[in-house]
Amino acid sequence: MGNGFWGQVLWVDLTAGQVRVEALPEPVYRRYLGGYGLGAAVLYERMPAGADPLGPENILGFLPGLLTGSGVPFSGRFMVVARSPLTGGWGDANCGGNFGPALRGAGYDGVFVTGVADRPVYLYIDGQQVELRDASDLWGLDAVQTEEAIRRATSPGVRVACIGPAGERLSLISGIVNDGGRIAARCGLGAVMGSKRLKAVAVRKSPQRPPLADPAAFQAAAASYRQLFRRRPSRLTSLTPAFLTRLLPVVRRLRVRLSSGPIQMVIDSFRRYGTAAGTTALVELGDTPVRNWSGIGFRDFPLARSEGLSDEAVIRHNVRPYGCHSCPVACGAIARLPDGGTGHKPEYETLTALGPLVMNDDLDVVMRCGQICNRAGLDTISVGVTIAFALEAAEKGWLPPDLAGELPLCWGDGEVLVKLVQRIAQRAPGLGDWLADGVRRAADRLGPEAQQAAMHAGGQELAMHRGLYEPGVALGYQVDPAPGRHTSTQSGIAELKSYAPYFAFRGVRPAGRYDYVAKGPTFGVVVPVLRAFDSLGLCLFALQMGDPPFLQWLNAATGWGFEEGEFFRAGWRIQALRHAFNAREGLPPHHELPARERGEPPQEVGPVAGVTLDAEAMTAGYFTALGLDPVTGRPLPETVAELELETILGIQ
Numbered sequence: 001m002g003n004g005f006w007g008q009v010l011w012v013d014l015t016a017g018q019v020r021v022e023a024l025p026e027p028v029y030r031r032y033l034g035g036y037g038l039g040a041a042v043l044y045e046r047m048p049a050g051a052d053p054l055g056p057e058n059i060l061g062f063l064p065g066l067l068t069g070s071g072v073p074f075s076g077r078f079m080v081v082a083r084s085p086l087t088g089g090w091g092d093a094n095c096g097g098n099f100g101p102a103l104r105g106a107g108y109d110g111v112f113v114t115g116v117a118d119r120p121v122y123l124y125i126d127g128q129q130v131e132l133r134d135a136s137d138l139w140g141l142d143a144v145q146t147e148e149a150i151r152r153a154t155s156p157g158v159r160v161a162c163i164g165p166a167g168e169r170l171s172l173i174s175g176i177v178n179d180g181g182r183i184a185a186r187c188g189l190g191a192v193m194g195s196k197r198l199k200a201v202a203v204r205k206s207p208q209r210p211p212l213a214d215p216a217a218f219q220a221a222a223a224s225y226r227q228l229f230r231r232r233p234s235r236l237t238s239l240t241p242a243f244l245t246r247l248l249p250v251v252r253r254l255r256v257r258l259s260s261g262p263i264q265m266v267i268d269s270f271r272r273y274g275t276a277a278g279t280t281a282l283v284e285l286g287d288t289p290v291r292n293w294s295g296i297g298f299r300d301f302p303l304a305r306s307e308g309l310s311d312e313a314v315i316r317h318n319v320r321p322y323g324c325h326s327c328p329v330a331c332g333a334i335a336r337l338p339d340g341g342t343g344h345k346p347e348y349e350t351l352t353a354l355g356p357l358v359m360n361d362d363l364d365v366v367m368r369c370g371q372i373c374n375r376a377g378l379d380t381i382s383v384g385v386t387i388a389f390a391l392e393a394a395e396k397g398w399l400p401p402d403l404a405g406e407l408p409l410c411w412g413d414g415e416v417l418v419k420l421v422q423r424i425a426q427r428a429p430g431l432g433d434w435l436a437d438g439v440r441r442a443a444d445r446l447g448p449e450a451q452q453a454a455m456h457a458g459g460q461e462l463a464m465h466r467g468l469y470e471p472g473v474a475l476g477y478q479v480d481p482a483p484g485r486h487t488s489t490q491s492g493i494a495e496l497k498s499y500a501p502y503f504a505f506r507g508v509r510p511a512g513r514y515d516y517v518a519k520g521p522t523f524g525v526v527v528p529v530l531r532a533f534d535s536l537g538l539c540l541f542a543l544q545m546g547d548p549p550f551l552q553w554l555n556a557a558t559g560w561g562f563e564e565g566e567f568f569r570a571g572w573r574i575q576a577l578r579h580a581f582n583a584r585e586g587l588p589p590h591h592e593l594p595a596r597e598r599g600e601p602p603q604e605v606g607p608v609a610g611v612t613l614d615a616e617a618m619t620a621g622y623f624t625a626l627g628l629d630p631v632t633g634r635p636l637p638e639t640v641a642e643l644e645l646e647t648i649l650g651i652q
């Protein structure tokens with residue numbers, strides 16, 4: 001055990017039904033931190049190249065970050081890693097809730113699962129007591145039912161990460177659920193869990209935490225940051241939606257970008273609306289994709305329609321606030337659902353993927369679809385993108401006529417939408433089965449002309465922020481080893497205060513919005529910082545709320561005395577290793593975006609009219625900035641030396 005970490009991980013061999021503890025030395029944590037970083041190091045070293053993503057050799061890791069559960073604000077995240085069956089490459093997903101802190105409290109820095117069980121099982125962890133239990137009775141239950149059943153069988157204090165029926169049926173757009181609907185959604189990792197017949201990981205909560213190097217400094221740094229959240233909400237926040245709506249005609253013309261604002265307003269807005277804040281504005285401004293990326297927000301999904309999905313409309317359904325562990329904001333809420341039950345309120349990505357993207361303006365329909373996804377364990381982004389593709393394919397006559405059965409596929413029909421989501425969740429024969437593996441596979445069945453409407457990068461469905469609005473997000477879609485995700489570059493935002501010392505350290509100035517040549521170097525700074533930050537187990541939104549002193553927290557916890565350079569190098573190392581993983585699998589280092597997302601041809605009207613991305617300049621700059629071979633994605637020799645990657649990469 002070291003200060004700030006346990007120094008041990010669990011290994012579970014499902015084929016043999018065995019569990020063992022492995023001690024890890026401190027240098028591993030110094031180099032890779034926790035979460036994604038520790039996962040990348042372990043998977044690169046231990047997984048054979050070419051492992052079948054749905055086979056016994058794939059390693060599925062559940063990892064809290066190095067500060068997860070430590071009690072500092074926003075420290076509730078855990079990460080899941082594996083080879084992705086959706087992209088064929090590096091797979092990871094990040095999730096809030098309460099499972100991560102419970103795993104941390106159990107005394108492990110991660111759990112790695114190999115093999116395939118001969119019957120459904122779940123892993124039960126209560127400190128030293130770790131066992132595989134029969135889950136035959138749980139197989140077929142949805143995620144909410146599974147959590148409840150495991151709590152009834154064990155203890156009310158047990159925290160559960162599980163798959164629903166979508167993961168059991170190996171849907172490649174399925175994820176892993178905790179807290180009744182918070183999902184580690186991306187990269188199809190629910191299917192990996194399903195392929196192993198692992199229904200759930202259940203952890204009994206414990207107050208124990210790894211020792212801290214300097215508890216007083218740790219508490220002081222956390223307390224001082226917490227002050228930021230003690231102020232009374234500003235009256236301005238509740239005016240924000242109306243204010244923005246009135247200003248929209250002006251901001252459209254000015255090409256204004258909404259990415260951050262005065263800190264107190266951002267905090268208040270997150271508290272009141274969560275990520276739904278400003279949804280209507282983002283549709284109007286061209287950030288939100290509309291009608292499978294072929295529409296223009298203010299023209300094709302105008303305010304009269306998007307207001308039904310507005311932040312104010314969403315919070316009218318709130319029953320109580322919901323926050324992840326140690327969150328001073330609680331951006332979520334438990335809402336009253338159209339069926340009379342309760343569940344998590346829809347976030348921005350769900351609202352838009354099941355809203356403007358498919359031309360639906362009925363919030364009840366979004367909530368019904370979101371709840372089906374949460375219970376089945378489906379990624380709402382991927383579901384929305386895949387359905388939008390199907391609707392366009394039907395409109396253009398690309399779908400075999402009998403595939404949808406009696407369902408009249410057309411844009412914006414709420415009842416059809418709900419049925420489609422149900423069919424995907426059940427992998428129902430016909431269209432449900434076609435769509436359950438995501439948009440790339442659906443398009444591959446239809447031939448070359450359908451490819452233009454399949455909005456993915458490297459097989460993963462693009463998220464709900466457009467590169468034409470903020471090119472930095474498109475860069476992340478293309479180059480990240482887990483492509484298609486807005487979180488890989490924090491939706492393309494580079495101007496946040498927390499990044500400033502790292503720009504200074506690297507001698508780089510953040511790029512202007514459409515300065516394509518400078519985007520690569522800019523995100524050559526942002527991305528390593530983000531990967532290291534992720535690996536601490538902190539919520540990305542914290543970076544939009546002031547300047548969280550994460551380096552102080554890390555040093556007070558571990559006693560390492562890291563300065564910006566070491567922290568940056570840890571994140572750079574993690575990113576380089578994620579790239580090396582894909583290179584070893586023979587995957588290209590970056591992916592061409594669909595023409596619509598590149599702006600080819602450019603939009604003729606609207607806030608992003610005339611914009612065509614210079615993807616080549618951005619990607620070239622990124623690979624140069626990170627010292628990666630642009631052809632293979634492997635770290636260049638000088639990068640290997642700088643990051644001391646020789647041993648793990650097998651380079652003598």
Ligand code: SF4
Pocket residue numbers: 074075076096097270322323324325327328329330331332539540541542
């Ligand atoms: S801001 Fe939201 S997502 Fe982030 S930790 Fe808080 S509740 Fe969770």
